[in-house]
Amino acid sequence: MKLRKIVFENFRNFKQLNYEFPDGLNMIIGANGAGKTNLLEGIDFLSHFRSFRGAKLKEMVNFGGNYFSLSGGVEKDSGEKMSVETRVAETHQVKINGVKLDKITMAFDKIMVVPFTSYDLSFVDGTPAERRKFLDITTSEVSLEYLDNLITYKRLVFQRNKLLMRANEIGQIPPELDVWDNSLARVGGKIVKKRLEVIKIVRPKAKYFFSLFGVGEMELIYIPSFRIIGDIEQNLMEALKKNRKRDIEMEATSVGPHRDRLNFTHLGKDAKKFSSLGSKRALAFAIRMAEAEIIKDVKGEYPILIIDEITGELDKTRVYDLMEIVVTYPQSFIATPREEIIEGSKINVHKLEIEDGTPKIERFNI
Ligand SMILES: Nc1ncnc2c1ncn2[C@@H]1O[C@H](COP(=O)(O)OP(=O)(O)OP(=O)(O)O)[C@@H](O)[C@H]1O
Ligand SMILES: [Mg+2]
Known part of the structure; x- marks a missing residue:
């Protein structure tokens, strides 16, 4: 499974974000507080419809706003396309392929x-x-x-x-x-x-x-x-x-x-x-x-992998070993403030640098 296009509105520090992700390893780079975890939280929300940080729905609304919405275009391993939209205001709604679901739990096995x-x-x-x-x-x-x-x-x-x-x-x-x-x-x-x-x-x-x-x-x-x-x-x-x-x-x-x-x-x-x-x-x-x-x-179906801050307490060799596993999946996302960890890893990556909730620089590293 792969996530193609995303549109975030009023989600955390992303007032408006439209982005299209390629296959393979997507590296999200940015300083502390840039919005890396927020971006991953939004992507994960399209699968689990709750915050992986345990945040309340209202806390994820951009400060001063009164709703947030997230949408994603997904491509299954078979090539079949699927869309998911979720909107949180007074109520929490989820639509799969444009059809509103009666129960959010019905969407739990859709986007992996x-x-x-x-x-x-x-x-x-x-x-x-x-x-x-x-x-x-x-x-x-x-x-x-x-x-x-x-x-x-x-x-x-x-x-x-x-x-x-x-x-x-x-x-x-x-x-x-x-x-x-x-x-x-x-x-x-x-x-x-x-x-x-x-x-x-x-x-x-x-x-x-x-x-x-x-x-x-x-x-x-x-x-x-x-x-x-x-x-x-x-x-x-x-x-x-x-x-x-x-x-x-x-x-x-x-x-x-x-x-x-x-x-x-x-x-x-x-x-x-x-x-x-x-x-x-x-x-x-x-x-x-x-x-x-x-x-x-x-x-x-291969799920999409998300890794927030790969380095943690791990040493560099272990980080490389770990990345070798991650890249066997059709699409993955890794966020880190330390760009240097991918130098010398010999892995093809798409780098997206974000600053204050805005995509700044993107490039392919071959
Ligand atoms: N509801 C919200 N509305 C607007 N901004 C928010 C909201 N919630 C959090 N933020 C802002 O998002 C920023 C934190 O983003 P995030 O946690 O994604 O950073 P990060 O890039 O992962 O940083 P680190 O490298 O330290 O993990 C903070 O500056 C915080 O003020
Ligand atoms: Mg973070």
């Missing part, structure tokens, strides 16, 4: 972009919820059904917790609790089953990409919050029943996919606790690349 940014460090050393996020993003990208189940599941947990609170207050178990537990076990079971399938594919890929950094082995460990032997739905149902008393006391649901853990080890030790920043960054990159590869395998 995999970003790698410093925010991804939280996949490795964030809270359990932040680490689970990687799994939920990746699985949603290859299964819209999973995303639907996840949304339903969150609502079910919320409603069950409200019921637990009532049970605690009145000192009795409301009869509806059985109904909620059944639904929770059914949807939760599907979620865990799909996660296990995805992890099976992601694990060897992540291990491979991490091995390229030459800093030892990594392992990805998924720990469900309940024992799995045989039927997952049944297991979750039993765990909910078993923990019911405690759940009522705590007024919270203590088992289920919202409490599962995703851990990473490096050299046999918990990466969150013991790994260096460079190794954590390499780990985050490895799992993002595994995400890109699973999209490629399942959807049969």
Whole structure:
């Protein structure tokens, strides 16, 4: 998949941006604060319809403005063309090929972009919820059904917790609790089953990409919050029943996919606790690349890669190794304030220099 033309209006520090990107590696160069991350955030928004920085929609509107809109022309690997438009004002609208979507989630598997940014460090050393996020993003990208189940599941947990609170207050178990537990076990079971399938594919890929950094082995460990032997739905149902008393006391649901853990080890030790920043960054990159590869395998389409600040804590040889992987994708974007990192890399790049939200210089480096 390749992104061709983009039009940004009132997005961050881009009042108006019209640009056409070529295939291959697009290098976005510019001083600190020029708008490099903003540009990548806008491109990623056309795929995920939210900020990879976790910003609120209103915060992305150009200061003083009252809306922003982004549009992109995309070309699939088959040559098929597709357009995506999104507008955020009082409401958030998304159009694919000019047709407005009833639900934004319907667009999640249309434009495939995999970003790698410093925010991804939280996949490795964030809270359990932040680490689970990687799994939920990746699985949603290859299964819209999973995303639907996840949304339903969150609502079910919320409603069950409200019921637990009532049970605690009145000192009795409301009869509806059985109904909620059944639904929770059914949807939760599907979620865990799909996660296990995805992890099976992601694990060897992540291990491979991490091995390229030459800093030892990594392992990805998924720990469900309940024992799995045989039927997952049944297991979750039993765990909910078993923990019911405690759940009522705590007024919270203590088992289920919202409490599962995703851990990473490096050299046999918990990466969150013991790994260096460079190794954590390499780990985050490895799992993002595994995400890109699973999209490629399942959807049969190369996603667009986005990398914000490739250098980070990595040394120059590692940066080159990493770029060698990135250029095997039909189109990628790398932003950095350090232009010198591409000198001597022997890779064909299209350089776009931006200054204060405006494209300034562009050239091909052959
Ligand atoms: N909603 C907004 N409207 C206008 N400008 C904004 C908005 N949000 C952020 N900015 C501006 O965008 C600039 C930051 O852009 P960005 O984060 O893309 O920089 P960068 O080129 O990635 O820099 P660095 O190299 O430091 O990462 C800041 O100057 C900030 O004031
Ligand atoms: Mg930046």
